[in-house]
Amino acid sequence: MNRLVKGGLVLGGLVLGLGALRRALNPTPRYAPWEKPPYGEFEKKVLIVGGGFGGYTAATDLCKMTNGRDDVGVLVIARENFFTFWPMVPGIVS
Structure with a gap:
């Protein structure tokens, strides 16, 4: 025993x-596979100032071009934390 x-x-x-x-x-x-590290930890950084149509399009295109790369970070700085398509507002309100 x-x-x-x-x-x-x-x-x-x-x-x-x-x-x-x-x-x-x-x-x-x-970080988990679906998470990205903070912007400051990337080796190469892209800062987009303005979150309108141009800023949004630039950010999405850059993210698509750098998909799969772990050394590039893209950050958008905008005055507002929302995105409004103003031509649609009167139709929604009425």
Whole structure:
């Protein structure tokens, strides 16, 4: 019985040690696959000032062109935190 307990403890310690070694050698990524790091951490940065039609189009086109690259960050700075298509407003209100 004593040998069985010792063998179980050795086996459990071995499993725990291998798990810790695997975590040390393969650390989890800093961000989840669907997340992007903060803008300041990118090697190359593109700043778009203005969130109108031109800024929005520039940002979407740049994001499409740099899709799959982890070294480019695109940031849009706009006065408002919304996007309104003004020609549609009278039709929506009435």
